[in-house]
Amino acid sequence: MIMMATSPVVTESATAPVPIPAKIPLVTLIIAILVAVVLGIAGTGGALFYLLRSGRLPLQKTVAAETRPVAPTAxxxxxxxxxxxxxxxxxxxxxxxxxxxxxxxxxxxxxxxxxxxxxxxxxxxxxxxxxxxxxxxxxxxxxxxxxxxxxxxxxxxxxxxxxxxxxxxxxxxxxxxxxxx
CATH class of the missing domain: 3.30.479.30 (Band 7 domain)
Incomplete structure (x- = not known):
C-alpha cells in the first residue's frame, strides 16, 4: 500500500466581520457641504476682486451695438x-x-x-x-x-x-x- 501525502483541506470558517462605518447624521452633512460651498465662493470672489483691483485681470468692455464715434473736441x-x-x-x-x-x-x-x-x-x-x-x-x-x-x-x-x-x-x-x- 502506497500512501500518498496529501495536504490537509482547510475549510473556510466564518470570516472576520467587516466594520460598517458610522453613519453621519444628514443635518451635519448638509451643513458641512453648505459651509464648504460658501467658503469656496467667498475665496473665489475675493481672488477675483483682488485681481481686478490690482489690474492683473483687465476687463474688456465690449459694447458693439452702442459704439458711436466720438466727435473730436474743437x-x-x-x-x-x-x-x-x-x-x-x-x-x-x-x-x-x-x-x-x-x-x-x-x-x-x-x-x-x-x-x-x-x-x-x-x-x-x-x-x-x-x-x-x-x-x-x-x-x-x-x-x-x-x-x-x-x-x-x-x-x-x-x-x-x-x-x-x-x-x-x-x-x-x-x-x-x-x-x-
Missing part, C-alpha cells in the same frame, strides 16, 4: 507773446523768459473779445497775468529740477482753470523756456 491754439518774469530766488537776480501756446476748447472761447489799448485782447491780458503770477512764485532751482517744467505746467493749468474759468485750457506748450540766474 480747439484752437492761443499763442502768447514772450514773457519775462522775476523768479522768487533770494537777491531777485533770477528771471525766466517764457513763451506759451495754449490749446483751448473752441466752443467755449469768445471769438472776438473786447480789445485793450495796445491791441491785446482782455482774455490774453488775463491769461498773461495768471501766468506771470504763477511763474513769479517759482525759484530757478525748482524750474531747473528734473520735473520742474512738468510741475510748472500743472500749476499753470490749475491756476488758469481757477482764475479764467471761461477759458477751457486742454493743454499748454512751452515754446521758449530760458532761466537766467
Amino acid at each position: 480747439s484752437r491754439a492761443i499763442v502768447l507773446d514772450p514773457m519775462v518774469a522775476n523768479l522768487a530766488d533770494a537777491g531777485g537776480a533770477a528771471y525766466l523768459k517764457l513763451s506759451l501756446t495754449l490749446l483751448a476748447a473752441d466752443e467755449l472761447m469768445k471769438k472776438d473779445g473786447p480789445k485793450a489799448a495796445k491791441g491785446i485782447s482782455t482774455d490774453d491780458a488775463a491769461v498773461r497775468d495768471t501766468v506771470l503770477m504763477v511763474v513769479g512764485q517759482q525759484t530757478a532751482n525748482e524750474l531747473l529740477a528734473q520735473d520742474g517744467k512738468q510741475r510748472l505746467k500743472s500749476a499753470l493749468k490749475a491756476a488758469l482753470a481757477e482764475h479764467n474759468p471761461e477759458l477751457k485750457v486742454m493743454d499748454l506748450y512751452f515754446t521758449d523756456f530760458l532761466v537766467q540766474r
Whole structure:
C-alpha cells in the first residue's frame, strides 16, 4: 500500500466581520457641504476682486451695438507773446523768459473779445497775468529740477482753470523756456 501525502483541506470558517462605518447624521452633512460651498465662493470672489483691483485681470468692455464715434473736441491754439518774469530766488537776480501756446476748447472761447489799448485782447491780458503770477512764485532751482517744467505746467493749468474759468485750457506748450540766474 502506497500512501500518498496529501495536504490537509482547510475549510473556510466564518470570516472576520467587516466594520460598517458610522453613519453621519444628514443635518451635519448638509451643513458641512453648505459651509464648504460658501467658503469656496467667498475665496473665489475675493481672488477675483483682488485681481481686478490690482489690474492683473483687465476687463474688456465690449459694447458693439452702442459704439458711436466720438466727435473730436474743437480747439484752437492761443499763442502768447514772450514773457519775462522775476523768479522768487533770494537777491531777485533770477528771471525766466517764457513763451506759451495754449490749446483751448473752441466752443467755449469768445471769438472776438473786447480789445485793450495796445491791441491785446482782455482774455490774453488775463491769461498773461495768471501766468506771470504763477511763474513769479517759482525759484530757478525748482524750474531747473528734473520735473520742474512738468510741475510748472500743472500749476499753470490749475491756476488758469481757477482764475479764467471761461477759458477751457486742454493743454499748454512751452515754446521758449530760458532761466537766467
